[in-house]
Amino acid sequence: MKNIGNTIGLYPTPDTVVGTVIDGRVNWMNVAHVGMWGVRQMVISIGKPHYTNKGLLENRTMSVNMVDEGILVRADYVGITTGKETDKSKVFDCFCGELENAPMIKEAPLAMECTIDDVIEIPTHYNYIVSPVNTYVREDILSANGKIDYTKYHPVLFEMPMARYLRTGEAIGSCWKLGKEYLDK
Template identity: 45%
Template sequence: MKKNIGNAMALYPTPAVVVGVRVEGKATWTLVAHVGIVAHDRLLVSLHASHYINQGIKESGRLSVNIVTEEWLPKADYCGIVSGHKQDKSTLFESTAGEEGTPMVNESPLTMECRVEDVYACNGFENFICSIAHTYADESILDERGKLDYNRLKPVLFEFPTYQYLRTGSVIGQCTEAGKQYEKSQA
């Protein structure tokens, strides 16, 4: 029997990402774990309204979403504990401007450059609904067909409420195949 544990957010883990934007002409970064898919070409980035980076996102209407891997997790974690209000984080990462002008972390093998389509305020958070303008992928994480291979990417996952980082797991099957096998077993 299941136990009611209240209104616990139980959709974790989610990928850890570093969001990049320009504020007052300088790149700034923050670690974000409140990200999600809104549609096949839209994503959500949720940040507390007090974050320094929010002003740059709202002014430019652009941001980059940089997938965190284990190789640069220490710097990504650090940029999440240091406030842009108090410290200049512009030189924390080597970066390149994307076609939309947003700073992108060079160490990240996968970056999505996004346009903010809407902002939804909720319980002290600003939720940026973004369309994906461009996706930049290092060739080392692409398969032979030029498609993203998450076994090569190995994104870091964040689990809440324990505040732990996790490694991604192994492939356990192809989407729809388990359902087809189940259907056959019921015939």
């Protein structure tokens, strides 16, 4: 094994588009530094210079839209343009749920309208701790008993080292069961 220094080896992470409203206009931003925070909350990590922060800090709501290959080109576009200079509001058709200022993407396979519960500020980033209030899912990716079926929908993943998007694959084992094969050895 070669030591390659203090490189973060946690990639790939799911790619998302965060939706907000700034001065009355919808804005979209690509965010891949996302994760679970316990079991009921998520952390969304956004660099301080980004325009999106203005809406998030004022509104205390956001949408988190999962990216699949159908919206990938546009998701990348909203990650290379800033709402400070470009009107990105028409890039996606949107719909509203229960919360104000959390526009969601109609074509996304899955969209969550979220409240911002906490903001953990570090010198470079605002880390938003958010809870989904409602999660909207395209019906074709639900299982017969109403669960999200990740073999029917393939979230796009992001990896920083080679700056690439990856496709998710097949189910390869059942969690909390596979380990029993080791026990039985």
